[in-house]
Amino acid sequence: MVTKTATTHSKPTLTAEHGLHLLKEMVRIRELENKSAELYTQMKIRGFLHLYNGEEAIAVGVMQALRPQDSIVATYREHGQALARGVPMNTIMAELYGKQEGCSRGRGGSMHLFDKETNFYGGNAIVGGGLPIAVGLGLAAKMQNKPNVTACFFGDGAVAEGEFHESMNLAALWHLPVFFICENNQYGMGTALKYSESVMNIAEKATSYGVAAEQIDGMDVLAVEAAAHRAMAFIQEHRKPYFIEFVTYRFRAHSMFDAELYRDKEEVEEWRKRDPIVVLRKHLLEQDLITLEDLETIQRDVMAEVEEAVAFAEAGTWEPVEDLTRFVYSEGDQA
Amino acid sequence: MTVAAQTRTLTYREAVREAICDAMHRDDRVFLIGEDVGRYGGCFAVSMGLFDEFGPGRIVDTPLCESGFTGAGIGAAMGGMRPIVEIMTVNFSLLALDQILNTAATYLHMSGGLFNVPLVIRMATGGGKQLAAQHSHSLEGWYAHIPGIKVLSPATVEDAGGMLWPALQDPDPVLIFENSLLYNQKADLTEPLPAVDIDHAAVRRAGDDVSIITFSMGVPKALEAADALAADGIHAEVIDLRVLRPLDNRTIIESVVKTHRALIVDEGWRSGGISAEISARIQEQAFYELDLPVARLCGAEVPMPYPKHLEQAALPQVDDIVTAVKRMVTPNV
Numbered sequence: 001m002v003t004k005t006a007t008t009h010s011k012p013t014l015t016a017e018h019g020l021h022l023l024k025e026m027v028r029i030r031e032l033e034n035k036s037a038e039l040y041t042q043m044k045i046r047g048f049l050h051l052y053n054g055e056e057a058i059a060v061g062v063m064q065a066l067r068p069q070d071s072i073v074a075t076y077r078e079h080g081q082a083l084a085r086g087v088p089m090n091t092i093m094a095e096l097y098g099k100q101e102g103c104s105r106g107r108g109g110s111m112h113l114f115d116k117e118t119n120f121y122g123g124n125a126i127v128g129g130g131l132p133i134a135v136g137l138g139l140a141a142k143m144q145n146k147p148n149v150t151a152c153f154f155g156d157g158a159v160a161e162g163e164f165h166e167s168m169n170l171a172a173l174w175h176l177p178v179f180f181i182c183e184n185n186q187y188g189m190g191t192a193l194k195y196s197e198s199v200m201n202i203a204e205k206a207t208s209y210g211v212a213a214e215q216i217d218g219m220d221v222l223a224v225e226a227a228a229h230r231a232m233a234f235i236q237e238h239r240k241p242y243f244i245e246f247v248t249y250r251f252r253a254h255s256m257f258d259a260e261l262y263r264d265k266e267e268v269e270e271w272r273k274r275d276p277i278v279v280l281r282k283h284l285l286e287q288d289l290i291t292l293e294d295l296e297t298i299q300r301d302v303m304a305e306v307e308e309a310v311a312f313a314e315a316g317t318w319e320p321v322e323d324l325t326r327f328v329y330s331e332g333d334q335a
Numbered sequence: 336m337t338v339a340a341q342t343r344t345l346t347y348r349e350a351v352r353e354a355i356c357d358a359m360h361r362d363d364r365v366f367l368i369g370e371d372v373g374r375y376g377g378c379f380a381v382s383m384g385l386f387d388e389f390g391p392g393r394i395v396d397t398p399l400c401e402s403g404f405t406g407a408g409i410g411a412a413m414g415g416m417r418p419i420v421e422i423m424t425v426n427f428s429l430l431a432l433d434q435i436l437n438t439a440a441t442y443l444h445m446s447g448g449l450f451n452v453p454l455v456i457r458m459a460t461g462g463g464k465q466l467a468a469q470h471s472h473s474l475e476g477w478y479a480h481i482p483g484i485k486v487l488s489p490a491t492v493e494d495a496g497g498m499l500w501p502a503l504q505d506p507d508p509v510l511i512f513e514n515s516l517l518y519n520q521k522a523d524l525t526e527p528l529p530a531v532d533i534d535h536a537a538v539r540r541a542g543d544d545v546s547i548i549t550f551s552m553g554v555p556k557a558l559e560a561a562d563a564l565a566a567d568g569i570h571a572e573v574i575d576l577r578v579l580r581p582l583d584n585r586t587i588i589e590s591v592v593k594t595h596r597a598l599i600v601d602e603g604w605r606s607g608g609i610s611a612e613i614s615a616r617i618q619e620q621a622f623y624e625l626d627l628p629v630a631r632l633c634g635a636e637v638p639m640p641y642p643k644h645l646e647q648a649a650l651p652q653v654d655d656i657v658t659a660v661k662r663m664v665t666p667n668v
Contacts, residue, residue: 102447104445104447107444108445114446116450132404132409133438135403136410136411136413136414137411139410166398166400167406326448327446329506330507
């Protein structure tokens with residue numbers, strides 16, 4: 001979720017309160033993901049489960065710059081974005097269980113988290129499929145003269161899809177208020193970027209369409225946040241899209257079915273040294289902005305929240321089978 | 336003294352254009368988006384003149400990117416607009432199939448009912464103009480396979496004009512397939528244009544001997560065949576499906592219960608097509624009413640050939656319908 005006090009744009013003005021907030025938000029994601037992996041092995045969660053460990057700084061940093069009226073389009077690796085946007089952990093966990101108390105009534109599962117209150121438009125598990133949707137949300141905002149911005153998350157794998165290029169062109173051509181957020185974790189499932197892209201600088205591809213773009217360290221939440229504020233200010237001022245390639249790394253496997261044969265353990269260990277949580281923790285301690293006690297408090301609070309989310313999901317109920325064919329067509333007054 | 340209802344002659348193309356124009360005037364959330372819909376006037380000239388009237392803000396020319404602009408229509412629909420997405424032909428719509436199936440048809444369900452997609456997608460369909468194998472197919476039966484969307488097939492000028500507004504009122508995605516051979520068809524319509532529903536099949540001609548169940552170009556062909564059959568004392572009932580999803584079972588079954596014979600005419604390919612679905616439903620729901628097996632006339636299972644004689648041979652023709660019906664009503668002919 002976004003703190004009202006989060007006006008910090010760069011490291012020098014970081015307050016203890018905001019530093020703690022950023023840290024806690026990242027720890028919330030990390031522990032949600034760790035618990036999800038554990039529950040997967042217990043077969044409480046099934047299907048595909050794509051974890052966000054290592055990439056937390058991007059969701060948390062970006063959300064600080066978004067306002068309540070802004071929209072989010074995300075991918076199948078979206079637990080972090082949903083949580084950081086303010087979707088309750090309880091309903092996220094219930095969704096992972098497939099319970100009807102889940103944020104998508106259990107119909108979506110891990111890859112399809114949706115939430116109307118926070119304008120969270122999924123949870124799209126077709127790589128690149130969310131980009132045209134974000135363009136459309138941007139088009140609607142423009143046509144209605146609304147100040148909304150749409151934040152569109154996608155991975156480096158999406159860059160090879162035609163929908164990526166079509167969307168860059170449309171957003172630039174029509175001057176749409178879309179914030180494109182490329183989470184470049186350097187692997188499209190098991191294929192390294194160097195095996196899939198002739199030009200590996202992704203930000204450059206956006207630039208080639210006339211979209212203002214930059215490349216940012218996605219392991220540094222403060223850098224992410226500052227860049228996100230820059231992006232939002234640009235979009236609101238110019239009513240044009242903005243693109244940031246956040247370079248990051250996925251600490252865990254692509255999904256729970258991935259044996260990780262395509263990358264070296266040493267590479268993973270090297271990136272773990274840049275763990276965004278470790279990096280921020282170290283920075284805050286060095287700056288005397290927080291104490292070890294603060295860290296313990298965060299950990300304790302987050303673990304309690306996770307346990308409560310699990311209890312909520314466990315206590316959740318299965319949608320009656322008689323309801324199977326609901327939600328294929330609208331009921332009532334959605335129009 | 337009563338004033339006679341005003342009538343005027345309109346083409347199918349003009350009826351669609353007037354419907355778009357009317358919708359744009361009635362609801363400022365409505366806009367038209369697609370390739371060459373604006374400055375060019377639409378590849379089939381459906382939107383000719385609308386750009387001058389409404390401007391580039393509401394008649395939106397797009398680059399060639401079916402997936403991109405269809406997805407943009409979906410996003411805009413969820414963002415509060417009521418887009419009409421025009422795709423040039425059904426063959427090109429395959430480039431947007433990801434967005435149509437994986438997004439438009441799916442989001443409501445995947446979100447547990449949170450996000451509906453009030454979107455209309457129009458496209459041209461059908462063969463008969465020697466446009467060969469990448470511009471001539473009738474794939475609306477495929478689309479009718481997809482839960483979450485509605486599939487409309489206007490075969491008359493009245494439906495071409497009338498179906499758009501109710502489609503725009505629908506909270507979910509509606510696909511409208513306009514047969515390009517019908518664009519020049521004319522009819523006298525009352526003013527204002529009559530309202531139609533988008534739920535039911537229509538009995539276009541009543542008869543007792545056989546039910547010809549069809550849609551799109553099949554409708555004028557079946558009506559012509561019915562005229563020829565009537566000269567021989569055979570009374571064919573012609574059912575225009577109008578809506579391919581959800582299918583109006585009741586109208587189909589009531590007709591078959593009356594005639595005891597069913598011929599399905601579908602310009603699409605036979606295997607796994609909508610004709611197979613209709614045939615299965617008749618046999619599930621009216622098996623004991625049938626005097627003989629359900630018959631089908633479908634498009635030949637071949638990509639559409641270019642030469643006229645081969646294209647004509649690939650599509651069910653009036654003579655084929657007449658022959659098939661005669662065989663059904665007069666055994667051993």
